Amino acid sequence: MHLSNEQKDYIRRIRFKKRFVLVSQIILGFTFLLTWELCSKYKIINSFIFSSPLLCFKTIWELLITGELLTHFSATMIEIVIAFVLGAFLGLGIAILLYLVPILNKIIDPYLTMINSLPKVALGPMLIIWCGANNKTIIFMALLINLIVSILTILNGFKNADKIKLKLLNSFGANKIDIMRYLILPGSIGTIMSTLKLNISMTLIGVIMGEFLVSKRGIGYLIIYGTQVFNLNLVISGIFILLFISYLMFIIVSLAEKFFCKYK
Amino acid sequence: MNNLLKIEKISKNYHSQQGEIEAIKNLSFDVNEGEFIAIVGSSxxxxxxxxxxxxxxEKQSSGTLKIKDSKSIGYMLQQDALFPWLTIKENVLLGLKIQKKVTNDKLAYADYLLDSYNLGEFKNKYPSCLSGGMRQRVALIRTLVLNPEIILLDEPFSALDYQTRLAVSDDVYKIIKKEKKTAIMVTHDLAEAISMADKIIVLTKRPAIIKKIYDINLTNKSNPIENRKAKEFAYYYDLIWKDIDAFVK
Incomplete structure (x- = not known):
């Protein structure tokens, strides 16, 4: 296909912009790490309490070769995945139920709102007594944090379904299940996906908070343990690993979103 | 002529906490097979x-509605309401699927309709690939495939720009006539009503009662765009315009 010079120019500009953004992102991250490293090396900051990128890298490397990293990483990942998946399915399921039975929704609405604004960490001590000092408490805590928000956001998405399409389905004689299947669910994929993205951070908050409270392994445990023995390298390494986990989860959900929204 | 639909003294009241609103009052008219009826009135x-x-x-508050077969009514709405996540073919088959009437004959009929109205090559594409006019044609085919005897059109062209609107109304009219369907169209566009309908029912302001029913007799009646050139067009326009309670507040 022959392209005019203007078109070639346009494409070139778009590509340039994309590359510029990517290069800038890399430079930004690199500069941050480099400044941090240099400040620590030349004693502008105290590396004992502020650590440094190289020290963190060394710490992570040591954790990796001793196999400890895998233990802690997998412990946290298992909790995250269970809480995230449970939250997603329960959230979707309960939202569907509340949509199909609007009167039920009306009745429990104030309770949902109340529970939603309750700081869930307040329930932590009680959860430990109920479920024990194990990862059941951690998963339960994460679930409490992500579930209510999921229900409310997904339900709100359902209620915003296109009224004209709803009328069309009614004119076909559709029942509630048909409406759910053909309109509400496929029409809410966007909302569901953004709820899942929100849930990543909610679940992470819950899991780490839970690990702070009870666990004997996991990234949250590493961070708490690091603080207790004043090993800030370990604390900041733990934070780096958390950053990696949240980015990884985000990418997985984005891929799922692309898969479900092909029609766009 | 064969009477398909008989409406007798239908009224409808809406209830809200602020009070009761009479929407329509004592409407009676007949719809015969093959007729194209337009209903006009202020918004x-x-x-x-x-x-x-x-x-x-919706259920009427009082009055009776006699239809030969209630399943034989198709509805075309203000917007095409195509489902963006379904292909054109899947959109067309949606009503059949919900009514659990998908058969090989129906599938073949859907293909026939899509092919005859120049949408064959878009069957497996998504609605985002189509122009506004084409989307409206898909919406009509989605109604036709259910094989209704009466098609209800609720301001079906109101979301389109003026040029497209003229072209699509011409298109839809020809398809409805070719498939020998009876149609009842609600519109606020008087010219559109005169150019398409055999009969125009003028409603008053709320509560709507029938002000007048006009039989539209145009010489050399053909399709809507040509009909606008008929010498009686302006006469009907003038006559009906005076009947509509159109006013600027």
Whole structure:
């Protein structure tokens, strides 16, 4: 296909912009790490309490070769995945139920709102007594944090379904299940996906908070343990690993979103 | 002529906490097979309510509605309401699927309709690939494939720009006539009504009652765009315009 010079120019500009953004992102991250490293090396900051990128890298490397990293990483990942998946399915399921039975929704609405604004960490001590000092408490805590928000956001998405399409389905004689299947669910994929993205951070908050409270392994445990023995390298390494986990989860959900929204 | 639909003294009241609103009052008219009826009236006068009652989406407060077969009504709405996540073919088959009437004959009929109205090559594409006019044609085919005897059109072209609107109304009219369907169209566009309908029912402001029914007799009646050139066009326009309670507040 022959392209005019203007078109070639346009494409070139778009590509340039994309590359510029990517290069800038890399430079930004690199500069941050480099400044941090240099400040620590030349004693502008105290590396004992502020650590440094190289020290963190060394710490992570040591954790990796001793196999400890895998233990802690997998412990946290298992909790995250269970809480995230449970939250997603329960959230979707309960939202569907509340949509199909609007009167039920009306009745429990104030309770949902109340529970939603309750700081869930307040329930932590009680959860430990109920479920024990194990990862059941951690998963339960994460679930409490992500579930209510999921229900409310997904339900709100359902209620915003296109009224004209709803009328069309009614004119076909559709029942509630048909409406759910053909309109509400496929029409809410966007909302569901953004709820899942929100849930990543909610679940992470819950899991780490839970690990702070009870666990004997996991990234949250590493961070708490690091603080207790004043090993800030370990604390900041733990934070780096958390950053990696949240980015990884985000990418997985984005891929799922692309898969479900092909029609766009 | 064969009487398909008989509406007798239909009224509809809406209830809200602020009080009761009479939307339509004592409407009676007949619809014969093959007729194209347009209902005009000032906005908010209850035209859509009337169609909803005929379609069975709302229940009238009083009066009777005699339809040969209530399953034989198809509804075409203000917007095409195509589902963006379904292909054109899947959109067309949606009503059949919900009514659990998908058969090989029906599938073949859907293909025939899509092919005959120049949408064959878009069957497996998504609605985002189509122009506004084409989307409206898909919406009509989605209604036709259910094989209704009466098609209700609720301001079906109102979301389109003027040029497209003329072209699409011409298109839809030809398809409805070719498939020998009876149609009841609600519109606020008087010229559109005169150019398409055999009969125009003028409703008053709310509560809507029938002000007048006009039989439209145009010389050399053909398709809507040509009909606008008929010498009686201006005469009807003038006559009906005076009947509509159009005013600027």
């Amino acid at each position: 908010g006068c209850g035209k859509s309510t009337l169609l909803n009652i005929i379609a069975g989406l």
